[in-house]
Every structure is written in C-alpha cells, then in structure tokens.
Amino acid sequence: MITQTNPIFSCYEYNDGLYDEVFNAQGETKELYETLFKLYCGHSIEDYMQLNNKAKSSFFNQGITFQVYGEKETKEKIFPFDLFPRIIGAKEWDHIESGALQRSRALNLFLWDIYHDKKILKDGIVPMDLIGSSANYLQAMIGVDPPGGIYNHVSGTDIIKHSDGEYYVLEDNIRCPSGVSYVVCNRTALKRALFGVFNHYRAHTVTNYAENLLEILQSVKPKGIDFPTCVVITPGMYNSAYYEHSYLAKAMGVELVEGRDLYVENDFVYMKTISGPQKVDVIYRRVDDLFMDPLEFRADSTLGVPGIFAAYRKGNVCLANAPGTGVADDKAVYTYMPQIIKYYLDEEPILNNVHTYHCSRPEELKYVLEHISELVVKPVDESGGYGISIGNKLTKEQIAEVREKIKKEPRKYIAQPIMSLSVHPTYIDESQSFEQRHVDLRTFTLLGDKKDFVLKGGLSRVALQKGNLVVNSSQGGGSKDTWVLKDN
Amino acid sequence: MLARVANNLYWMGRYIERSEHVARYMHVNYFSSLDAPNELSQDRQFVLRSMKFMVGDPANDPDEILDEIEVLHDLGLNSEKGFSIINNVKSTRENANSARDLISTELYEAINKFYHFVLNYDQDLYVKRGLYDFCVNITEMTTILRGKIRATLLHDEVYAIIMMGMNLERATQIIRIINAKYNDALLARNGYDQDVGKSFEWITLLKCAESYDMMRRFYKKSPSSLSTLEFLILNGSCPRSVMNSLDQVSKHIHVLEKSKNPSKDSAAFFIEKVRAELKFKHIEEIEGNIRDFIETKLNDLVLIADKLEKEFFNY
The missing domain is CATH 3.40.50.11290 (Rossmann fold)
Structure with a gap:
C-alpha cells in the first residue's frame, strides 16, 4: 500500500489488486494524467470542497435531477458528479x-x-x-x-x-x-468549476x-x-x-x-x-x-x-x-x-466480450450452481442494475437463495466471472478526500441511413460506495466528465 | 407548438403573476395597518379579514376571531390551501417543467430557485418574524422571472402565450384588489374618516398595486377614490392598470390570431371589444357603480380565458 504525499491526495490509498487509471503500480502518475494531477495538487482540499458544493448547487438549481422509483415519496436527487475527470487518449x-x-x-x-x-x-x-x-x-x-x-x-x-x-x-x-x-451537463459543470484545466488538454x-x-x-x-x-x-x-x-x-x-x-x-x-x-x-x-x-x-x-x-x-x-x-x-x-x-x-470483434455461462445449457448450469461465489449472476432481461448478485459479496444463505432462483428458471439467468472494474480517484464527501472507486464507461453510437456517429466522450459512471461494482444511478452511482483527447 | 404545452405556459404566467399579487397584498396591508390613522384600519382582525377576502376565502361570520398565525400560514405556506403562495409557486414550476424544452435554461433556473426558496422557507420563522422578508423576496423573484421571460425567450408564440396569461391574471388581480380595498374603505367609513372618497385605504390600494409613487407624480395631489380608481383602471400608461393589461393581452393575441378580421366568436374579437369598452369609459361612470363594474369586468376576463382555452388549448 503506497500513500500519496500531496495534500489533496494525502489520504489516497493504493490497492495492489485493482487497476488504477491514474497511478501505476509504483504509485506514480501515468503520463496522460501528469499535467492534470499537478494542476489539481495546486488546490487545497478546502478549495475542493467549496468547488464541489458549488457544482452541486448548480446542478440543483438547474433542476438536473432524477427520481428513483419505488420510494414512498419520489424525491428529486442530484446525479452525483465528480470533479476529477477521466481522460482517454486518442x-x-x-x-x-x-x-x-x-x-x-x-x-x-x-x-x-x-x-x-x-x-x-x-x-x-x-x-x-x-x-x-x-x-x-x-x-x-x-x-x-x-x-x-x-x-x-x-x-x-x-x-x-x-x-x-x-x-x-x-x-x-x-x-x-x-x-x-x-x-x-458534466462537461458544463466542470468547465464552470475548473475552466483553467481545459487549457492544458485538447x-x-x-x-x-x-x-x-x-x-x-x-x-x-x-x-x-x-x-x-x-x-x-x-x-x-x-x-x-x-x-x-x-x-x-x-x-x-x-x-x-x-x-x-x-x-x-x-x-x-x-x-x-x-x-x-x-x-x-x-x-x-x-x-x-x-x-x-x-x-x-x-x-x-x-x-x-x-x-x-x-x-x-x-x-x-x-x-x-x-x-x-x-x-x-x-x-x-x-x-x-x-x-x-x-x-x-466477417470481422473479428474489436472489443472483448466477457466470458458468459448460459444457465440454459445443462453443463454450464452445473458449473454456475457450483461456483456462485465466484460469479456475477444476472437476469437476462432486466436493466438498471436490478436483480444482479455478485458472488463474493453474498452470505451462505444468499448463495442458496440465488441457487434456488436459477434452478427455477435457468433461461432467465446468465453468469460471468467477476470482472474487476478499473478504479479512478474520486472525491468522497464523507471523508473529504480522494479515494479509489470503480468506474465504467457508456458510449453513445448513432446509426442512420448512410450516416453514423460515435460521441467522442461518454458517461463514466462511478460506484460511490467503497468496493461496490454496480455503477447505475438507480443504485447510488455518480459520474465523471470524460475527455477524449485529440490526436497530436 | 403543442396545445397542451401552450396551456401549461399560459398557466405558468398566471401563477407567477398571482403569487406576486398575493404576496404584496399581504405585506402592504399588514405593515400599513400597523400605524393606520383610524382604529379599525389598525385592527388586526380587520387586516386579516381583508387578506382572506382578497384571496377568495372570506371569513363570513362577523363574530369569528381569526387566528393571525393561521391566516398568515394559510396564505403563505399552507400547501393544503389552493390559494396559498406555496401552491402558486409549485404550480408555476410544474407548468414550467412540462414546457422545459421550450423555455430558456436561464428562465427555468430562475423558476427553480424561486421554487426552492419557497419550499425551504422556515414555516415558524415566516409566521413570527419573516413575513416581510418572505413577501418581499416573492415579489422580487417574480420580477426576476418577468425579466428572464422578456430577455431570454424568443418573442414568438411561446412568449405571447405567457404574456397573455400574465396580463389576464394581472387585470384579474387588480380588480380583485380594488374590490377588497373598496370593501375595506366602506367598512372604515364608520371610524375616523367619514368620507369614503378620502379614505386611507386608497393609499394602501395603490401600494398594493405598486403604483403609489407614480400616481402621486401623475396627479400631484393626495389620492382620492376617483383619482385612484381612474389611475388603476383607466390609465393606459400605468403598467398595473386594467387598461394596460388589456392592451398587452390585445397585442399578444395578434401573434396567435393571424386573421386581420377575426370572427365575432374568436378570442381576439372579444378581447378588442372589452378593451374598446374600457377605453371609452370615464371614471364617473364607474365610480357611481363600482360593484357592478367589478362584476362585469371579472366576468369579461373569465370569458376571455374561456375563449382562449377553446381556441388554442383544446387538445
């Protein structure tokens, strides 16, 4: 475990088992983030808290909120936004x-x-x-x-x-x-809060x-x-x-x-x-x-x-x-x-698929039932992160429950090895410091008649609870501005 | 522009205007009564009754003793009362929400701030010490909204519809306020000043319409019933007058009504008719018969609203 020495990152704990997007295994900043890291280190954590609160109230006043179903009184919530952006090279x-x-x-x-x-x-x-x-x-x-x-x-x-x-x-x-x-919105909010950093990246x-x-x-x-x-x-x-x-x-x-x-x-x-x-x-x-x-x-x-x-x-x-x-x-x-x-x-897939076990196939079902603790089990037809169980987070009783559920309707479930999502330094309100949090990326692709478009950027969603792998906003996830850099 | 959304924007305009008038009526009456020249006008019960009368919830039993905290709460922050400011503000935002794609981000943000201000206002503070602060903030925030509407929206159909809503509501509220204060002036006659024509209540009326200073400038003498009514009803250059409001409605209906000679059943035709009637009235005609005048004008305004609904919002 290596601890960063800069004040803003003073509490940043580096875990060996996780892929950190910003720091390498030696705790050094990766090239892509060097400039950004230096700029952010110029701020104190108090500056940061202030900026963070400003960004929050800006979202609130603009009414950029969402409502969660199933709660008694549907309340408006701000989609939590993190001021440390994610950078993706050209x-x-x-x-x-x-x-x-x-x-x-x-x-x-x-x-x-x-x-x-x-x-x-x-x-x-x-x-x-x-x-x-x-x-x-x-x-x-x-x-x-x-x-x-x-x-x-x-x-x-x-x-x-x-x-x-x-x-x-x-x-x-x-x-x-x-x-x-x-x-x-994330881009707008980051520009308002920390416009200076944009000058150093394209x-x-x-x-x-x-x-x-x-x-x-x-x-x-x-x-x-x-x-x-x-x-x-x-x-x-x-x-x-x-x-x-x-x-x-x-x-x-x-x-x-x-x-x-x-x-x-x-x-x-x-x-x-x-x-x-x-x-x-x-x-x-x-x-x-x-x-x-x-x-x-x-x-x-x-x-x-x-x-x-x-x-x-x-x-x-x-x-x-x-x-x-x-x-x-x-x-x-x-x-x-x-x-x-x-x-x-007639092309090889450019992006990898996660290996998946179909519970509808008898031999794979057998493997899944025996290895629930090492797998993520997902219902095939739900969205929004509902109904997912992550094996290594379950108690014995819960594992038994999941097993029964699968046995009842094998067609309804698939299982995948537990993928370790990469982590990104994220500002955490409760501890007033940066901590490692898991992130994913949603890209947006448009297809039309003789025209297509992929948005250069995307939604980097962050699981705000420590160790949590589910990033959906309905499950308490936040997001980060995502920069795609221009080719030099 | 969708008919449903047009209807919502029209009501957004009306609710913004309504919140402002209720807020101003409350604080102007409350504070001017504190050092009023006659006993009745100074009486708390008298003021509270006037407030309830104005929002259309009159206390009918003359012997009933009203609870000040309850009345202030009902008019300001009681969301169970349809006429309360908080409900007007909630409706403003709800209507703005459904038209969010048509209005500017700046306007929406201002409405949202307005909403959060009222929603988060400390109820206890409000009834004990916050009346002035609360009401003045409401009137100032509605002024900001009006500014955002004028300065950040495209002056097209959307704008015309909001402005019609606002001005119809303004005309309605001014007539309601005149009605309430006229009622007060009649009641106060038995007290210190015998002459209704010179009642202290006319000054309060002008202040309720934010028109006192300009009225003094225009007439260069103390307000009487005649000059006050003339100013607030017939003076087209007074931005709060019924005449001015109808002028505005007329201007904006022509953005929607493309025909130069609208049919006799149309909203545009009827608006011009009501406006023309007012234009060629003189105040003596009204003053002798103020009750009838108030009733006819309120009916006319309701009829205009009906016609607008039938013609444009009927989805």
Whole structure:
C-alpha cells in the first residue's frame, strides 16, 4: 500500500489488486494524467470542497435531477458528479469507437435478419430457442421494414477496463439508452468549476451530440418526405429521465410530446398544436415499445398512441429506436456477439466480450450452481442494475437463495466471472478526500441511413460506495466528465 | 407548438403573476395597518379579514376571531390551501417543467430557485418574524422571472402565450384588489374618516398595486377614490392598470390570431371589444357603480380565458 504525499491526495490509498487509471503500480502518475494531477495538487482540499458544493448547487438549481422509483415519496436527487475527470487518449479511443460502431452495425444486421429471413438461426450460429423464448421478440415486427433499414438508431455500450488493462463490453443497450444529457451537463459543470484545466488538454467537444442525433433522425424519414418533422416522445415529467428528454428536444429544437399530444388518422400520425394538427414523420421514442400502442401491445398503456404501430408498419412514420430491439440487447444474446459480428461483417470483434455461462445449457448450469461465489449472476432481461448478485459479496444463505432462483428458471439467468472494474480517484464527501472507486464507461453510437456517429466522450459512471461494482444511478452511482483527447 | 404545452405556459404566467399579487397584498396591508390613522384600519382582525377576502376565502361570520398565525400560514405556506403562495409557486414550476424544452435554461433556473426558496422557507420563522422578508423576496423573484421571460425567450408564440396569461391574471388581480380595498374603505367609513372618497385605504390600494409613487407624480395631489380608481383602471400608461393589461393581452393575441378580421366568436374579437369598452369609459361612470363594474369586468376576463382555452388549448 503506497500513500500519496500531496495534500489533496494525502489520504489516497493504493490497492495492489485493482487497476488504477491514474497511478501505476509504483504509485506514480501515468503520463496522460501528469499535467492534470499537478494542476489539481495546486488546490487545497478546502478549495475542493467549496468547488464541489458549488457544482452541486448548480446542478440543483438547474433542476438536473432524477427520481428513483419505488420510494414512498419520489424525491428529486442530484446525479452525483465528480470533479476529477477521466481522460482517454486518442489511440485508445479509436479502439473503443471502432469497436462500439462495429457492434452497433452487427446488431442492426442481426435484428433485420431475425425479423426477416432468420438466416443466422437457420445456420445454427445462434440457437433458435434463444430468440423464440425471449420475451422481447416482438411477433408484430416480423417482416416490417423500418425506414432506412435501421433498428438501433441509438445504442449505448457499457464498457469496462479489467485488471488486465483491456476493455471489455459488459452489455449493449439498444432500447432507450439514457445518460447522454449527463455527459453534456458534466462537461458544463466542470468547465464552470475548473475552466483553467481545459487549457492544458485538447479534448473533443460533447455538445455536438444533439445536432448529430437530429441528422440521424432526419436521415431515416419516411419515403416521399423532404423536410421531416421530428419529435421526441416522453412518458411525461414524472419519468426519471425527463430531464434528458427535455434537454434533447430543446437541443434539437424539436417538440417534446407525450402520447396524448399525438393521434393517428388514416395511418398518419399528427400532433395537436395551437394552430391545429401537424403531421409527424420521425419519432425519437423514449417510451418503452410495449407502451407505444395500446391497440397493438399493452392495452392498459396510457403513455402511447393508439394506431401508431399500424402507421409505422405502413412506413408513414419512423420510430427510433425501432420496436422490438430489446431482443438483441438481451444478456443471453450478448454472449453470441463475437459470432454475430463474424457472421454479418466477417470481422473479428474489436472489443472483448466477457466470458458468459448460459444457465440454459445443462453443463454450464452445473458449473454456475457450483461456483456462485465466484460469479456475477444476472437476469437476462432486466436493466438498471436490478436483480444482479455478485458472488463474493453474498452470505451462505444468499448463495442458496440465488441457487434456488436459477434452478427455477435457468433461461432467465446468465453468469460471468467477476470482472474487476478499473478504479479512478474520486472525491468522497464523507471523508473529504480522494479515494479509489470503480468506474465504467457508456458510449453513445448513432446509426442512420448512410450516416453514423460515435460521441467522442461518454458517461463514466462511478460506484460511490467503497468496493461496490454496480455503477447505475438507480443504485447510488455518480459520474465523471470524460475527455477524449485529440490526436497530436 | 403543442396545445397542451401552450396551456401549461399560459398557466405558468398566471401563477407567477398571482403569487406576486398575493404576496404584496399581504405585506402592504399588514405593515400599513400597523400605524393606520383610524382604529379599525389598525385592527388586526380587520387586516386579516381583508387578506382572506382578497384571496377568495372570506371569513363570513362577523363574530369569528381569526387566528393571525393561521391566516398568515394559510396564505403563505399552507400547501393544503389552493390559494396559498406555496401552491402558486409549485404550480408555476410544474407548468414550467412540462414546457422545459421550450423555455430558456436561464428562465427555468430562475423558476427553480424561486421554487426552492419557497419550499425551504422556515414555516415558524415566516409566521413570527419573516413575513416581510418572505413577501418581499416573492415579489422580487417574480420580477426576476418577468425579466428572464422578456430577455431570454424568443418573442414568438411561446412568449405571447405567457404574456397573455400574465396580463389576464394581472387585470384579474387588480380588480380583485380594488374590490377588497373598496370593501375595506366602506367598512372604515364608520371610524375616523367619514368620507369614503378620502379614505386611507386608497393609499394602501395603490401600494398594493405598486403604483403609489407614480400616481402621486401623475396627479400631484393626495389620492382620492376617483383619482385612484381612474389611475388603476383607466390609465393606459400605468403598467398595473386594467387598461394596460388589456392592451398587452390585445397585442399578444395578434401573434396567435393571424386573421386581420377575426370572427365575432374568436378570442381576439372579444378581447378588442372589452378593451374598446374600457377605453371609452370615464371614471364617473364607474365610480357611481363600482360593484357592478367589478362584476362585469371579472366576468369579461373569465370569458376571455374561456375563449382562449377553446381556441388554442383544446387538445
């Protein structure tokens, strides 16, 4: 254990077993962070506390808050933000960017295939029953051609750095991945608090996301439309990601609508404006697909628009992301990603997959049941970090419980070796010092008709509790500004 | 612009304006009564009753003794009372939330600060010592909101709708305040000053509308019932007058109403009609019959709001 001598990092404990992004095994600062480290050491911890509080109240006053479900009184919380940024070098970023793009393309081709010819299933690359048994496979999407041939217009790829220093993909999110507004807010907040540090690095901007999203949405317009009217649809202001929905609508300069603002007539979609109905062509959807159309999916949904799916099937409106994408970000499909990439693109996967055990396969199920304490067990169809159990954190009774759960529904679970997420110095309020905390990275990839875009930056999420590996905001995670450096 | 969102913005404007008038009415009345020239005007019960009357929650039983702390709490921070300032501010923010993509970050941030200020105000402090501080902060913050609305929003339909909401509410509140103070002046007649026309309550009325100084400048003499009513109702250059508010509403409705000759059932037509009626009134006509005037004007304003809703917000 090496202890740093600088005041601001005076309490920083270095653990041998963890991959530290900023310091090497000898406790020296890595080249990428040298300048930053020196600049930060120029501040006292008191300066830091003050800046930290300022940043907090700035988030609060701007109303950049989220609400957590399941609590009695849904309270507004600030998404905790850390003032020590994460830096990714140009070369390293190229690797991540090309890998994320590769995955999104492959997933798009995969989705087209399983809703049309099902070649990959017929060729036995991905088992038929994996798709057949998936709750997220939408029968209604079979044979539907989405405008521009795009299903996953927006993908969020969750990536970690393991203790071997290599990047691994933890999961692909291609339903309604959120978090991009926080990328922009984090940058704004860091610029306000510590503008001086930006002079010493050449970091890519992150504010160009919205303009690229708008171009992507416009590129998948229905046939025969020159200037499409795009909108963002939100479940409403009580949704936990409402801030993001309103930010994206504002930044793109398009209307933010709710289901009740839209209606369908003769298979065309209209919004109700102060000067009468206006036709809508492209909808960036932040409502889950099963809630989009009560006539087609969940009849009890009040968030959707009756008849919108019929309009979509006729090609009169584009939904982004397409309904039914959830089948491909299923954690069981994830395990076939290397084969899926090879099959459609004839390329080797650029980013690693974490080795995964399928509980649906008898011999792998046997291994999992015997090694629960060394594995992370995840339900295949949940998001937001719910239902995950991390083996080495469980008591004997809990292990027995997990075992029973898996036995009951083996198809519902996968297991992976416990990956050690890299750590990053993070300011901790309670101890008023910097400590090692685990981080991951969510990248944002956009796919359109003959256009794609990967945001140079991303959301570095931090698990704020010591030793915790789950970084989701609903589980008490925070985030860091993430700089992708320009090539020198 | 979505009809639902337009409706929310319209109400945001109304709630901002309403919070301000309630806050000012409270503190102006409370503090001016402390050294009022006659016993009745100085009486706590009299002031509390006037406050309740103004927000539309009159104490009907003349023998009931009102509890000061309770009344102040109800009007300011009791979220169970629809008319309370805290509820107006909550509604302001709720309406702003749903239109967050259309308004500027600066305006939203100011609304949010406003909201947190009221929500976190110490209830105990407020009823014991904080009345002045609380009310003055409310009126100042609404002024900031008005500034952000004017200076950071695009002057398009969004702006027009907020401004219509604000000005309709202003006209309504000014008439309500006139009504309340007229009522007070009649009651106070039995006390020190016999002449309603020269009552101390007219000065309070002008202060409630933040128009006392300018009224003095305009008339260069002490306010009487005639000059006060004339100033607050008919003087188009007084920014708080009913006339001025209607002028504003008329200006902004034309951003939404594209036709030069709006149909006789339209909101635009009716607004012009009400405005024209007021424009060619003289104060003597009103003063003799103030009760009727108040009733007709409030009805007209309700009718304007109905027509706006039917024409633009009906989703």
